[in-house]
Amino acid sequence: MTEQRIGIIDIGSNSIRLVVYERTAHGAHRVIDGSKRAARLSELIDENGNVPDHVISDLIDMMNHFRLICAYHNAGYIRAVATAAIRNAANRSEVIAQIEAGSGLTIELLGGEQEASYGFLGMINSMDIRDGFLIDIGGGSTEVSLFRDRTLVQSVSFPFGCVNLSRRFAPKGILQDEDLRALEAFVAEAVSKEPWLAWSPGLPLVGVGGTVRSLGKIHQAHVKYTFQSYHNYPIPGQDVDLLFEQIRKMPLDKRRKLPGLSKDRVDIIVPGVAILRALFHAMRASHYLVCGAGLRDGLFYATRFPNQPKLPDVLTYSVSNLAALHPAVPRKHVAAVNRYVLQLFDALSPQYHLPERARVWLDTASTLFRIGASIDYYDYTKHTFYLMVNSHLSGLSHREMLLCAGTASYKSKNRAKLLAASFKPILDEQDVTLISMLGSLLQLAIALDRSETQAIERLTIDVDNGKLLLCAERAEGQLVVEHKEVDGLAHEFKKIWGLAPQLSFPGYR
Structure with a gap:
């Protein structure tokens, strides 16, 4: 990959993001532009499991907008991927074909394990950690991986995330006690089919993605943390349990004013953290660790350094x-x-x-x-x-x-x-x-x-x-x-x- 500038587009279930990376004349890499559009694709799937035509049209508009941004930066290569919402759609082939025809971009449809592996690559290239679990709670899927000695050992992609479980258990973002028990039982049922998740107690649970980043920012605001970075930020398990109950019981108008919580996550933060806690306790993890890198970073390393994407140091x-x-x-x-x-x-x-x-x-x-x-x-x-x-x-x-x-x-x-x-x-x-x-x-x-x-x-x-x-x-x-x-x-x-x-x-x- 010799291009000086690369655009990475991630068509996620909750949001669609663009990141433009540059390789400078002296060999350094840096992000020079980025953009995000809320999508909530998992909410927009119709009763037949299809992505509706008007949503496809909106996606094509967004892809063309991002393609123009890349063109202004003279990006020599654009890599666009789609994840769970389109992966799980009944008409996924048609969706991909229409977006490609309307935007001129090639769209990679990532499988669940591919998504997990790119997320792992982004995390392991940004943290000095040898062993742990990795979780990425998206809008329509949740990827969980076990890594040992900085190597991915096993992973699973669950077909649920903060958007589609919000739609099912927490309409309008309110998760009542009975609904919480039902959500936790639903997650526990899925976890029971992956017994390896309980075989490595005492490891940290590293989180990537918007749910965990938001949790880190909320916790930092709560404890008046004095360092302005959420990457590599540890959170004790009991702190998350206490914060979760506080946020869950907040009415939405009060939750909107919660320091650290962005407006587009007000209604999905509670089901997202509910998923996170359920998996944390099932794994018997030691603590949470927030990671600021993830899927898009992994795609960048895999694209820029295809022969050795994982950094040795x-x-x-x-x-x-x-x-x-x-x-x-x-x-x-x-x-x-x-x-x-x-x-x-x-x-x-x-x-x-x-x-x-x-x-x-x-x-x-x-x-x-x-x-x-x-x-x-x-x-x-x-x-x-x-x-x-x-x-x-x-x-x-x-x-x-x-x-x-x-x-x-x-x-x-x-x-x-x-x-x-x-x-x-x-x-x-x-x-x-x-x-x-x-x-x-x-x-x-x-x-x-x-x-x-x-x-x-x-x-x-x-x-x-x-x-x-x-x-x-x-x-x-x-x-x-x-x-x-x-x-x-x-x-x-x-x-x-x-x-x-x-x-x-x-x-x-």
């Missing part, structure tokens, strides 16, 4: 992609800083009780610390922090993202304290110490290439009598700038690490 790809989105960064300088800081960490970490993942965080921070300069060099650390916490840094928890961004933008321990105070309770006092240690180490590594000439070819590190001895054994020039910068950091570095750094080099007196 999510975080490495994500960091490299974000760095490539900021090509003005001095790459040789960043590479030198990254090399020095990891060497410093490896030399010092055995003597300090640092978390196991601290080297990964430092590697990430030292690769991205200069991206903020693409906005403005002055106070670029502030921009670096913003870009890191608001970009798709996959493979990190929210706390880890803040630790990496705090390290990359580190200036002083007082600034680190202010950062932690802004993101309580995600960050605590121990995290202030950790950010200060890693951040000051990064500042020292930056000082070692302050002239941005990569003058130090080989660095040896030793600790002696309260001093951190840095010897540039092979160096070009006199390292005058680097020496002065290291001296300038020595006082603050000693307060944090208990060591005073000293730089020496051949011919230095």
Whole structure:
């Protein structure tokens, strides 16, 4: 796939979505446009199980609208897929044929297991998780998969979702006690035919799709969460049970004002979460985990990287992609800083009780610390922090993202304290110490290439009598700038690490 821009269209049961992806000149991938249209196709199927002609006409109009958007972006390839609502329609062949004839697009009709596999691919390429269940509650189907060691093991597609079960059990979005019991019995009956769902208790239930995303936003608003991202957001099972009962008993006019809930989900959020809870308890899952990626992301990876769509290392790809989105960064300088800081960490970490993942965080921070300069060099650390916490840094928890961004933008321990105070309770006092240690180490590594000439070819590190001895054994020039910068950091570095750094080099007196 050589096209620089790809359009992905997902004709879902609840909504129809377009995403346009771009490959930049420096090899980075990013979303440059997107559009969504409410469809509720599962509600519009007639009594004979057919998609009516007027609905097909509306679908053709939407496809042509999305095709024009792709044309404006010069997208070289458009991949359009249809899922449960059309898959389950009695006249699905006719629907596909008419849409293709009216829009000029080829429409792939995904089977249930295909849909599950693309959803899994989108999730596994955006999260650092090895084992769990994956659920995607759509409007007309629910896909559930078990994965082990980052590999899809088994999946099933149930022919029910939040729209068609709302129509059956919760007219106008109101789910009474008796209807709830009937819905849960209906789901339990379907689950009983898939005994493998109960064979792996204690695993997280990762959710993709609108129902789970909405639940994550509602929960974050409820607990006044201080980090603005729902991707990779964990929710305890008992919290979902309590929220579900609160939302279920709300009249629709009050539910419309619920923070985190979009207007087009007011009437289907309750049956959607009812499905989610029923499966959670049947699996005896440990907790919920919200994933912001899914089917469309999986389709993108399968289209762009057909030979190896599953990423071998999510975080490495994500960091490299974000760095490539900021090509003005001095790459040789960043590479030198990254090399020095990891060497410093490896030399010092055995003597300090640092978390196991601290080297990964430092590697990430030292690769991205200069991206903020693409906005403005002055106070670029502030921009670096913003870009890191608001970009798709996959493979990190929210706390880890803040630790990496705090390290990359580190200036002083007082600034680190202010950062932690802004993101309580995600960050605590121990995290202030950790950010200060890693951040000051990064500042020292930056000082070692302050002239941005990569003058130090080989660095040896030793600790002696309260001093951190840095010897540039092979160096070009006199390292005058680097020496002065290291001296300038020595006082603050000693307060944090208990060591005073000293730089020496051949011919230095």
